[in-house]
Amino acid sequence: xxxxxxxxxxxxxxxxxxxxxxxxxxxxxxxxxxxxxxxxxxxxxxxxxxxxxxxxxxxxxxxxxxxxxxxxxxxxxxxxxxxxxxxx
Numbered sequence: 303x304x305x306x307x308x309x310x311x312x313x314x315x316x317x318x319x320x321x322x323x324x325x326x327x328x329x330x331x332x333x334x335x336x337x338x339x340x341x342x343x344x345x346x347x348x349x350x351x352x353x354x355x356x357x358x359x360x361x362x363x364x365x366x367x368x369x370x371x372x373x374x375x376x377x378x379x380x381x382x383x384x385x386x387x388x389x390x
C-alpha cells in the first residue's frame with residue numbers, strides 16, 4: 303500500500319506505470335480502478351506532504367505496453383515533433 307511506504311527511507315520513488323497514448327504521444331492512465339478510483343496517483347503525490355524533499359516520479363511503459371506498442375514508441379523517439387508533444 304502506498305500508505306506503508308516510509309517516505310524518509312529513499313530520496314526518490316517511482317510509480318509504475320503509466321502508458322503511452324499512441325495517437326497523441328502523451329501519457330495516459332494504465333489502470334483506471336487502481337490509479338484513479340482507488341486514488342493511488344493522488345496518494346502517491348501526497349507523500350511529498352510528509353517529506354517535501356522526496357522526488358516522486360512515474361514510469362512509462364512496462365513490459366506489456368512497450369511490447370504491444372513498440373511501433374508507437376519508435377515513432378515517439380524518432381520524431382522531434384512527437385517528443386515535443388510528449389514533454390509538454
